[in-house]
Amino acid sequence: MRRPVALRLQAALGTLALAAATGVVLAMPEAAAAAGGATGYATQNGGTTGGAGGQTVRATTGTAIHQALCGRADSATPITIEVEGTINHGNTSKVSGDSCSTAADKIELKQISNVTIVGVGSGAVFDQLGIHIRESSNIIIQNVTVRNVKKSGSPTSNGGDAIGMESGVRNVWVDHTTLEASGGESAGFDGLFDMKDNTQYVTLSYSVLRNSGRGGLIGSSESDRSNGYVTFHHNKYENIDSRTPLLRGGTSHIYNNHYASLNESGINSRAGAKAKVDSNYFEDSKDVLGTFYTDQAGYWQVAGNIFDNVTWSEPGDDTNPAGPDPRSNTTVSIPYSYALDDASCVPAVVAATAGANKGLKVSDGSCAPQNPDPTPTDPDPTDPTEPSPDPTDPTDPPSGTNLSLGAGADGSSKASGTSYGNVRDGDPATHWSPAGTTGSVSVKWPSPTTVSKVRVREAAGSEGAIRSYRLVDHGTGRVLATGSGAGVAGFPAVSLTKLTLEITGASGTPKVAEFETYAG
Template sequence: MRVRTATALVTGVAGAAFVVALAAPNAEAAAVGTATGYASANGGTTGGNGGATVRATTGTQIHQALCGRASSSTPITIEVSGTINHGNTTKVSGDSCNTAADKIELKEISNVTIIGVGGGATFDQLGIHIRDSSNIIIQNVTVKNVKKSGSPTSNGGDAIGMESTVRNVWVDHVTLEASGGESEGFDGLFDMKDDTEYVTLSYAILRNSGRGGLIGSSESDTGNSFITFHHNRYENIDSRTPLLRGGIAHIYNNYYYSLNESGINSRAGAKAKVENNYFEDSKDVLGTFYTDAAGYWQVAGNILDNVTWSSPGEDTNPAGPNLTSTTSVSVPYSYRLDNASCVPDVVRQTAGANTGIRTSTGSCSTTNPTTPPATTPPATTPPATTPPATTPPPSGTNLSIGAGSDGSSKASGTSYGDVRDGSLSTYWSPSGTTGSISIKWGSATTVSRIAIREHSGATGAIGAWRVLNGDTGAVLKTGSGAGTITFTATSLKKVTFEITGASTAPRVAEFETYAA
């Protein structure tokens, strides 16, 4: 019988507190699912499977958990909840660890899983650094606003960074985000350099950053290789999605939205297998950019939706507008490809932290959550002030009439267009109890108020929700229950109503939008 562990703190030498594992019944899985892509090669990536499981609500406790092991390779799973920041993270010393005060330091260790549980785990302005380490899993966490300049600083401005002989890392169902580019103090969201191999980034959201991430820190740092990116959402990123210098990368079933300057940048001899991705409203999504050191690509099945291309030049070699392979790449593992046409839908349902760790089935549908990390606000969350569904809609012109619409999943017999047809008898419903529906326009439109009107067959079903700027991913408002929702006037091409909790399958009859 598997034994689950609980956390206890004891005082050691010089008053240092260390985490120890105490036996408790009813084990949870160390990590949800199994590593995919290149992280499944080279012996595989299992993290802390088979070891103790401890809980941590501070960065110091994470470091204590690492330092309290019998050795630097003793397997351990650290279940994290709450907000981890500079205020609760200190350096901890011990024979089995090498930590730091300004980051979560995974240095000279192996066999570790860090997984967000409960109401979620957020590393706020505090990066995660992996150095000289192997067999690491990071799952279901948010890392945001990590800076290399300004205050406070952490991890060279990288949300997650790896360097110096790193092997077998699986980063899965995470949200990595910044609030600007280098001039605002941020660097990369997901960086690998100095001999990093066998890494997979899957079901992640990377957004609102100047730089998505790199493989290789310079044209001479070409010893990094065997990296897989699949079912990730890149949104409002200037460049590096990723930047590859040498090595081999497999990039499939990702959804790219609003890449502002360039996307996948293969250079210095790198080879990228790029297949069944969906690129939307973006520029120069694939090629060799900002250098004359050529990289190469194998392409198949990708969809380009409103993608623009620069003219070729001395240091600009775009792969489009007519994508053609310049190399061939074989991968050593099996994988299932979604058709590119459904990738936006699948990725919206699965990517990011606190989404239930859903995955794709490989046939344009998704699995049910495998584990129950909470995806709805805790019971102590105050009720939203949103008026009830019976509140009359705002006065003025409903901007949804004549607009477009899309969304995540949809239940059989329902349609995205039914939320903007002016009829309360038709509706959109997600395939489960959560999902998102969007209204979109061909040009920027100012919106400050929406009205969500439920179908009579499911009144009161909608629980927790978020209103998102569909162009940037920014959260405009959160709350619960259907009705009229007001927020700061925002100019956008797309507004999204995301249902994160419901008592039963919700039915949205009308998604009305108003300028005021």
């Protein structure tokens, strides 16, 4: 159950007029922390919690993201920024303030801490606009797409890196993202995921990196060995020329990733780097592991990997491939717990979990994708000392009139043969389904209507498909309740004109027969 947190509205958002101008909307008085919890090395050094415990705001422009950062009480005030829509150069400008240092040509997370940026609703796409993290700590980036960021040509952003970190960065978790380019350096692109100049305790998980000359690096040169403690797990690297990743110094843990069509080289451990390479699946690729393009050796510990149609170069002065029979040449001790999927099922698990807008599914080592805990950072719900924000018992059946009957309806998408209006027609034989496994449907009224309870009914034969959801006041972006499984949910009475059911996790395609709303 969530603890209420006092709002600092003026410090966070300025005036309502400024909020409207920038696209920032107050969503709720506490952070809707990123689904699941940080994994890998991001759990070390005190952990990575992002904006947990702070405000949540909604942003639909890059300027709004910067405004949310600059409107905080100070540079360490926790904040979660929920992003929806396309963020690009046309809607991103520099914003000034005591708690931020922003720029117009990128999303700038500089000299700040305790921030979560998470894609919501119909998705968040950073188009030709990179995300730059500098001199910052405790950052979460989740469920977003970053694409076609260029260092040459027009427009340019972030030195051509989709996500780049540098200069004393600590504790970053990047999760369920899609990072992609449309070519290599000659086409104006650089790395998809770069870390340099003393960046440590980072995890990249459940992400897709594709169609780029360079996947990413740790260390900008052979002498930049101040980086490390980085985990890469359950990611898909596809159609990448090299750097999946390039490691210069430091320690990395690379497990349960799926590598396909690595055209020149893959994991390039050099300049004293050590990598523990566990239960990955490599296919249709060349030189997927070794030390390449240098005579300064790196090291690896290998176990449980599958090499499917992988070719290997002959060793040379600056080429030291680990294969064709990869053997360990070092040992790496991992300080955190983790569950390994068998390499044979990694392609299927990664296909079902990795990337933005995939429902934030994860793996528990059973080779079967799991839905996330929708409120993972909430206090223990079995703790009797925890206060509940709900004035009513959500397990009680609702009473009175179903306010959805005769209301309007819309949503994010609909599967063929279904209709938004089916959720408020009173007929359990009709239903709405999203185009995929996640999506949203809303009921709306022409004038403010008081609601404090809902009941979600699944169509016959689909019971149990909905695993996690959120109820959102569409007008303010405030999250009224979260839960798992269909049924009844209660929350403090609120007057609104549109209530949205966001399905964030499902086993298969959900079928919502009725989205009922009640005053009490």
